[in-house]
Amino acid sequence: MMLKSSPANLASQGLGEALSIRNLTKRYGANAPAVENVSLEIQAGEFVTFLGPSGSGKTTTLSMVAGFTEVTSGNIFLGQQPIDELPPHRRNIGMVFQSYSLFPHMTVFDNVAFPLRRRGLGKAEIRQKVGRVLDLIQLTDKAARYPSAMSGGQQQRVALARAIVFEPQLLLMDEPLSALDKKLREQMQLEIRRLHKELKITFIFVTHDQEEALVMSDRIAVFNEGKLAQVGSPSDLYERPQSLFVANFLGDSNIFRGHVHTESESHILVNDCGRFFAPRSGEMSASGSAAISVRPERMRVLPVATRCEDANRVVGRVSQIIYIGSSRKVEASLPDGTVIQVREQPRDQVEVQEGAEVAICWPASASTLLPVHQGANCG
Template sequence: MPDAPSGARIEVEGLTKRFPGAATSAVDGIDLEIRAGEFMTLLGPSGSGKTTTLNMIAGFEAITSGRIALDGSDIAQLPAYRRNLGMVFQNYALFPHMTAAENIAFPLKQRKVGKGEIARRVGEALELVHLGGHGDRLPSQLSGGQQQRVALARAVVFEPRALLLDEPLGALDKKLRESLQLEIARLHRELGITFVFVTHDQDEALALSDRIAVFREGRIEQAGTPAELYETPASRFVATFLGDSNVFAGRVRDGRLDTGWCSLRVRDAPVVDGPGADGPVALVVRPERLRIAAAGGPDTGDNVLSATVTDVVYHGAFRRVLVRFDGGGTGQVRDTAGAGGSLAVDQRVEVSWDGDAGVLVPDDEPEPVVDAPAAPVAAGAQ
């Protein structure tokens, strides 16, 4: 929309929410600064506190303690309607008896905007979400994707400085979801306002975000750019939740990781100091950083492990090869479909990688993460 306001800076400090009767806090003293105009995603499993945090920012949930500031002004005690924040829900929340245009006009009428101005803004909003000519249709006459576009238009038509989105694509099928991801990214670029987006979908978070805050049990485990979180996770939880991972758990001894069933070279591994000096660690290696070849080929890489293929999954542009290592644990390799020749179940192979292909993190997850994506994880004996 033309002349849209610039994005607002949102700050939360010590934000806490405790529900009556609950043994633990739903949100436990989090600190987070969302920069003006940024696309910030709150990512985490169910019950991690991300939606509760969004609802407190929106004003739909009262805080227990802490501070919420919009451009430096504390808004924690303001009712939702005075915060001037747009909100998009997963279930669209459209009025079924109103047309698309009437739904979009509703927040403007509540703000007592003049009829002529309402007509102009509604028309612009419909064009913005590519629904020009659909303004006279009821929600029941629109597809799920079109209804969500109406919800997006309604949330931005009054020109908020921030847009809050609570899993807005969760009810859509994969193809439509991917299409609307592109639309949301375009809207963010064109509007220039701050987006705060809640999802449990890791691919969605990686594709859309300027930064991601990973939630775990009411706290922020790590915040950073998608590349920072993917390439340098701060914990095993982040590594296994955000993307597929091979995880080798053990202790660092003399610059190598001893898993109990194999010894792995890790470049720049601590000998005396560092995360592996006084406790268990996990070596995280992404599936695309591994190489796989039929047994008996030339050894390549700092680490070479013998394994047996347990499954080969074809994904079109790539294949996912699941293996069982001879010493223990399972893992997966992702490579270009057909690269390295055909592979079959029960075939003997060698999996290799360079010493700098992985990252050492504290082993905070001795057991698989319950809510992590269902992908095999290679874990050495504790």
């Protein structure tokens, strides 16, 4: 399914408004805050994903923006207007829920028309707006059907149509693809991204799926324990995580802990497995406990006797080789029992066997130095 180019009077209007979240906190009784002092500036027309594990505060933050959860302290502005004390129906925000929340007794047309009727629009204008949006999502021929007669992907598109038909300034989506199978979910990721580019509405998308966040977002806000751990573009967060939590949560990472000191242009981390080089960063102190994060696809597996021209090398024993189609994953155990992962494209693969001792190499530029408060070991 591919969405059509949207009609001129629905797209290219710059409908999106900037969203400003300032020192937002939510407490439930005497418990630790569900959300604590979260501040985030979202530009008009931007696609931002709230990413984090269950209980991290991402959905609670979205619910406060929508008006379904009362703010304990802090402020929310949509454009220049404070909205944290407005009821949900006065915020001009569209919402797509995880369960779609379609009315089973209403046709597709009536489901999409519902927010327009609530706003008191006339029949002719409703027909025009609903027809325009159904054409956009390619469901015009399904207007008379009921949700029970539609697939999960079609129901998802109806929920999107209902959320955008009244031309909101902000569209919120709470894990709307989690109920779909993998292939359909991947298709819908691209279609939602295309819809965003067409309509220029400000989007906030909540998910715990890292790949989904990387594919769809202009920026990702990573939540952990009610706070923002890091905010940045997908490439910034993936290539330059600022904490062990982000490095481990967003994709796979191999972690080497140790003690760091600085020489010339490099940080050097030392532990029981050797010396490991990372680019010098002004954000890290010259010495102390630290860790290096390395993405599996930045490493190479070589026979142990082969010369390694990269700055970093560690010896391990292959415990598992997994074929995954476009690449292979090699797992190797280090002397202390730590298992690291290497992901290789076919052109980079050399013949190795399970149980063989191998050298694992990577350039200094593939290492990201991170602060920790633990002692030295191999992983």
